[in-house]
Amino acid sequence: MTPEALSGETLHHADEIAAQLSGIGRLGVAYSGGVDSATLLALAVRAVGAENVVALLGVSPSLARRERRLAHRVARVIGARVIEVHTREAENPEYAKNDAARCFHCKDELFTRIGDDIVGEHRLDAVAYGENADDATRHDRPGAGAATRHRVLRPLSTAGMTKQHVRDVARALSLPVADKPAAPCLASRVPFGQEVSPEKLRQIDDLEDAVYEQGFSDCRVRHHGDIGRIELPTDELPRAMEPGIRTALVQAGKEAGFQHVTIDLDGIRSGLFSLQVVGKGASAHG
Numbered sequence: 001m002t003p004e005a006l007s008g009e010t011l012h013h014a015d016e017i018a019a020q021l022s023g024i025g026r027l028g029v030a031y032s033g034g035v036d037s038a039t040l041l042a043l044a045v046r047a048v049g050a051e052n053v054v055a056l057l058g059v060s061p062s063l064a065r066r067e068r069r070l071a072h073r074v075a076r077v078i079g080a081r082v083i084e085v086h087t088r089e090a091e092n093p094e095y096a097k098n099d100a101a102r103c104f105h106c107k108d109e110l111f112t113r114i115g116d117d118i119v120g121e122h123r124l125d126a127v128a129y130g131e132n133a134d135d136a137t138r139h140d141r142p143g144a145g146a147a148t149r150h151r152v153l154r155p156l157s158t159a160g161m162t163k164q165h166v167r168d169v170a171r172a173l174s175l176p177v178a179d180k181p182a183a184p185c186l187a188s189r190v191p192f193g194q195e196v197s198p199e200k201l202r203q204i205d206d207l208e209d210a211v212y213e214q215g216f217s218d219c220r221v222r223h224h225g226d227i228g229r230i231e232l233p234t235d236e237l238p239r240a241m242e243p244g245i246r247t248a249l250v251q252a253g254k255e256a257g258f259q260h261v262t263i264d265l266d267g268i269r270s271g272l273f274s275l276q277v278v279g280k281g282a283s284a285h286g
Contacts, residue, residue: 003046006173007172010169013169014169017040017159018046020153021044024126025048026124027054028054028126030129031055031082032067033070033075034182036131036156037129038075038175045079056114057083059085059087060089062187063185074176074177083122087113092109096196098195107144111152127150127153131154133161167179186201186205189221190222191222191224204223207253207261208220211249216233218268228253229262231267232263234267237263241263249261
């Protein structure tokens, strides 16, 4: 991490975050390893010192194995300690039924666990999470309601930092996730109204791991019962049809428990199911 490289607008944003955190002795950062939470974690370390910041990583079947590994690697670069918070949202029928409030129940479980088990043990004065200013305007972020309920701070959003601002700061800090694509939780791959279960999440995780092993830069595996539908960046679609790669993906899908493996010619559509449920349509890499 290179905080000395901050200058101009990136330094201004970093100082804005430091001002918000002034007076906080010990801070917990709800952390996923994505660019938003990693940048917030790095700026918190800059502001109050690594010894006073803990990264709180929610761990459940909806967290992809590769994302868990990456989160630990990035935290080591930042110099922050990671505490894994094991959550049980899958045991909540309101979460499992997978309606538009699913993200609320997930975040509510995480923030409840942090409040019940972590704040006192680690003497935290506050907890923050990585909502950015763009997130604050989106219609499909019900998890923000859980943050309000639990009085979780949102320094990036409060400072007016958009996703682009966050990436600019991450690049200035030399964070390895500065250009990382969005990586929503595995439950986002199950269509709304269809039950989320640990078994479905395991199938998705297994097949996505196999896709990344074939060298693709990004992917989503949408769960449609017996069908695993793979979304890839459109410029990488031709590679999926190479005989060796196609065979490997079909075999991995069947080993994961799918009877059929398909490639979506529309490519990746981030937030597809949530956008559909509110009737907004979907846009590539939205």
